[in-house]
Amino acid sequence: MTSAHETGRWSLGSGIIWGIEVVIRFIEKHLAVLKDANPAPPVFDEDVAEGEGPQDWFNAVKDYPHELTCTELKETINRARLLAMAKGRKVSIDDLCITILAWGGMRPANRNRLFERSARPWVEIAEAIRAGAFDRQSAYECFAKLRSRKDSPMKGMGPAYFTKLIYFLMPENQQKGYILDQWAGLSINLISGGALVKMDENVAWKLKRKTPERVVSSRVSDVNTAEDYERFCNVVETLSERLGRAWTPGQAERALMSGSGNKWREYVVAERFGSLPILTTFSDA
Incomplete structure (x- = not known):
């Protein structure tokens, strides 16, 4: 991608989308507010608790028929620690998925809907992403297709949450999904x-x-x-x-x-x- 440059009301940048180089336009007045609100890049602090504690969050549905086995859930979590957890293979995929969803603050009603049935179909996709089997676009497509099924295996988890799984689980040697x-x-x-x-x-x-x-x-x-x-x-x-x-x-x-x-x-x-x-x-x- 080439460097961006300003032209009046718009800020222009270029990117590769669907294999075609396109011009991406940003509205300068909105961009100025974003910059003013963030004079420096956000810092991912390992010492700050974020979201809900995975252990308490999962305990509310531990007896549901989700077929997950979680043994090493933490009391607190944050983005920095989650990124570090996802790098290696020490943490099980079940523990990692639960930790990601708890960190994201999934509402109790959606959490309960999601775990009223087996989680294995979407956890299998998550595991394949972690193994490097999909790029970000293919990973999104797999989750979206599963969510659209009539038997609702992903009821309660839409794009706002399954893209969190993509973000944390995508291996470092692949292009990140956000x-x-x-x-x-x-x-x-x-x-x-x-x-x-x-x-x-x-x-x-x-x-x-x-x-x-x-x-x-x-x-x-x-x-x-x-x-x-x-x-x-x-x-x-x-x-x-x-x-x-x-x-x-x-x-x-x-x-x-x-x-x-x-x-x-x-x-x-x-x-x-x-x-x-x-x-x-x-x-x-």
Whole structure:
């Protein structure tokens, strides 16, 4: 990929998508906010606890018919330690998958749906990814096909979570796949100025301090294809180049995900409402 350069409103970069070199456009004003919110690349600290503790998270479903055997789950975990765990072969695939999903904060309702049936079909894919049998696009396609089956072997786990498995399990000697959750998807769409990632959106009215406000919830749509995921990964890699030499694509993806209360997260939330139609209520009339 070549270096990016600025041209007015847009920042341009080039990348290889589906074997074809294409120009990737970034909206400069949004990119400026991302940079301001992240003056330096995120640091993956091994001493900071993140997500839910794998041991407690799995104990809630230990008696479900999932057919997993976990013997070395930790009380706390974070991204840095997970990356280190995934490098070797000492940790079993069952323990590793549970740790990844717990780290990601999978909601209890989705966790329970997922483990109400055998986990072996999707764990077998996870194990093949770890062994280097798939590139990131093929890995996404395998998970997506399994999720679409009528018997619902992956009920409760959509792209936001199975891309976490891809990210951590992909061997170092292969091109990394990146986490595509709702915040990464919304962020990359905002920066690129289009629906690069297809998002399912739900808008609802809720009372906050007796005042009606619109609340938007988003999820990465199941209609995203393996080619869409490959394109997302390519744009993340191009974005990391645009952010500077100190940045890795994994750090760029982490910056896109940000966190609750982070300046970038608040900006994405505010800008998301810009795509909604203006509504007039009786109180406004």
